[in-house]
Amino acid sequence: MRFAGKRAVVTGGASGIGRATALRLVREGAEVWIGDIDEAGGAEVAQTSNGRIHFQRTDVLQAAEIEALMHAADAAGGLDVVFNNAGAGGSRDSIDAISPEDWDRTQALLLRSVALGIRYAAPLMIARGQGGAIVNTSSVAALQTGAAPTAYSVAKAGVLHLTTLAAADLAQYRIRVNAVCPGFITTNIFTSALGISGEKRDMANGMIGQAAAQAQPLQRAGTSDDIAAAVAYLASEDASFVTGTRIVVDGGLTIGPRHSWDPKAPSMFAALEAFAS
Template sequence: MRFAGKTVVITGAASGIGRETVLKFAAEGAIVYAADRDVAGGESLVAETNGDVRFVPCDVTDVAQIKALMDRAAADTGGIDVVFNNAGAAGAREPIDEIDAEGWDGTMDLLLRSVAMGIRYAVPHMKGRPGASFVNTASIAALGTGYSPTAYAVAKVGVLHLSKMAAADLAKYGIRVNAICPGFIKTNIFTSALEIPEEHVEAAKQVVFSMADQAQPVARGGQPADIAAMVMFLASPEAGFITGTHMVVDGGITIGPRHSWDPEAPGMFDALQAMVPQPS
C-alpha cells in the first residue's frame, strides 16, 4: 500500500499500459483519476476494480480538458501527488518527405504538447506535496531509428528532453520528473494505427504479439504490467533520488543489432569468417 491516500492522475487510462497502471495504483491504495477519451473503456475500467478509480472523459489534445482534469482531481481530494502522462497513439505515419503540417501538428499535440500541458496544469496542485512526481511516457523510438514513424519518434525525443527540463524547473518545489521508454509492448497501439477491418483486428493482434515474442533478447513480448511496475517505482519513495532521467523497459531490444544477441542472425564478422579458407 505504498500509495494509500495518494491522488494519482493517469491519462490514456482506458487500455493497454494506462489501464494496467490504473489497476496497480488502485490496488496499492491510491485514489486514481483515470482519464481517456474512450468513455466505454473508462467505464469498464471502473467496474473492473475494487479500488477508488474515478473515470474522467478527457481528450488530451484539448488543453482546456487537461486543465479541467487536474483541477477536478485537486478539488475533490485536496491536491495531486502523482501524474502519469501516458495518453498517446501512433500518430501520422508518413515519412518526412510526405507528411503534411496537419499530420505533424496533430502528432505533436497528442504526444508532446499534452505532456507539457499535463505538467503545467498539475504543478499548482502538487506544490508542497511530499514525494510529488511526474512520469511521462516516451518510447525506445526516442533512442534510435527503425522503431516508429518519424513524427512519433521526434515527439518522444521531445518528451525525454521536456522531462529533463521540467525536472530542473520543478526541483525548487521538490517535484520529481522522469520518463519511461517502453519497448515492444503487447497493446493495441500497433493495430489501431492501421485501417484494419474490425473482423480482422484480433487476427492482426495475434500476428503482432507473435512478432513481439521474438523481437528482443528477453524471449517474450513486453506486457503492460512490465511498464506499470516501472511507473510505480518511479513514482514511489524508493525512487526519491531519481529525477530528470529516463528508464528503458524494452527486454533488451536496444542492446544492439539482432546479431549481437541472436546466434541465428548472421552479422558482418560471420560473413567474413565464411570467406576464410578452412583447413582440409
Template sequence: MRFKGKTAVITGGSSGIGRASVELFLREGATVIMGDIDEAEGTAMMSSLGEGFFFKTCDVTREEEIRALMDYAAEETGGIDIVFNNAGAGGPRAPIDEISGDEWDFAMALLLKSVAMGIRHAAPHLKERGGGAIVNTASICSFQAGYGPIAYSTAKAGVLHLTKVAAAELAQYKIRVNAICPGFIQTNIFAATVGANKEETQAINTVLGQAAASAQPVARPGVPDDIAEAAAYLASDAAGFVTGTHILVDGGMLVGTEGSWNPEKPGMLDAILPEHLR
C-alpha cells in the same frame, strides 16, 4: 501498498498500458483519477473498479481539458501526488516527404504538447503537496529510426528532453520527473494506427507477439503490466533519488544487433570476415 493515501492521475487509462497502470496503482492503495476520451469505457470502469477510482473525460490535445482534469483530481481528493502522462496513439504514418503540416501538428499535440501541458497543470497541485512524482511515456522510437513513424518518433524524442528539462526546473519543489521508453508491447496501438477492425486487431496482435518474442534478447512479447510496474517504481518512494532520466522497458531490443545476443546469427564482424578468419 506503495501509494496508500496518495492520489494519482493517469491519462489514457481505458486500455493497454494505461489500464494496467490504473489497476496496479489501485491495488497499491492509490486513489486514481483517469482522464481518457473513451467515455463509455471510463464510465464502465467506475462501476467495476470501486470507490477509489474516478473518471473524467479528457482529450489531451486540448489544454483546457487537461487543466480541468488536474483541477478535478485535486478538488475531489484534496491534492495530487503522482501524474502519469501516458495518453497517446500511433498518429499519422506518412513519411517526411508526404506528411502534411496539419498531420504533423496533430501528432505533436497528441504526443508532446499533451505531456508538457500535463506537467504544466499538475505542477501547481504537486507544489501544494510539497512535492511528488511525474512519469511520462516516451518510446524506443526516441532513440533511432525504424521503430515508428517519423512524427511519432520525433514527438517521443521530445518527451525525453522535456522530461529532463522539467525535472531540472521542478527539483526545487521536490517534484521528480522521469520517463519510460517501452519497446514493442502487446496493445492495440499498432492495429489502431492502421484502422484495423476487431478481428484484424486480434490477428495483428498475435503476429506482433510472435515477432516481438524473437526480436530482442528477452524471448517473450512485452505486456502492459511490464510498463505499469516501471511506472509504479518511478512514482514510488523507492525512486526518491531518481529524476530527469528514463527507463528502457524493451526486453533488451536496443542492446545491439541481433548478432550480439542470438548465437544463431552472425555478428557484424563475422558477417564481413572470410570464414577462415572468424
C-alpha cells in the same frame, strides 16, 4: 501499499498501458483519476475499482480538459502522482510526404499534451508543498530509427528531453519527473494506427506479439503490466532519488543489432574473421 493515501492522475487510462497502470496504482493503495476520450472504456475501468478509480472524459488535445482533470484529483486532497500517457500512433507518412496539419496534430497529441500535463500538475503540487512524482510515456522509437513513423518518433524524443528539462525546473519543489520507454507492447496502438478492428484486431495483436518475441532477446511479448510496474516504481518513494531519467522496458530490443545477442545471426565481424582465415 506504496501509494496508500495518495491521489494519482493517469491520462489515456481507459485501455492498454494507462488502464494497467491505474489498476496497479489502486492495488497499491492510490485513488486514481483517469482521463480518456473513450467514455465506455473509462466507465468500465472505474466500475471495476470499488470507487477507487474516477473517470473524467478528457481530450488531451484540449488544454482546458487536461487542467480540469488535474484539478479534480487535487480537490480530493492533493495531487501526488501524474502519469502523462495518452497517445496514439499519429501520422504514418514519411518526412517527405507528411502534411503540416498531420505533423502538428501528432506533435500536439504526443508531446504538447505531456507538456501541458506537467504545466497544470506542477503548480498544484508546488502549492501543496509535499513534492510529487510525474512520469511520462516516451518510447524506444525515441532512441533509434525503424521503430515507428517519423512524426511519432520525433514527438517521443521530445518527451525525453522535456522530461529532463522539467526535472531540472521542478527539483527545487521535490517534484520528480521521469519517463518510461516501452518497446513492442501488445496493446491496440499498432492495430488502431493501421485501422484494424473487430476480430482482425485480435489476430493482428497475436501476430504482433509473436513477431516482437522474435525481434528481441527476451522471447516473449511485452504487456501493459510490464510498463505499469515500471511506472509504479518511478512514481513511488522507492525511486525518491531518481529524477530526470528514463527506464527502457523493451525485452532488450534496443541492446543492439541482432548478432549482438543472437549467436546464430551473421555479423560483419564474423564475416571478416571467416574471410581472414
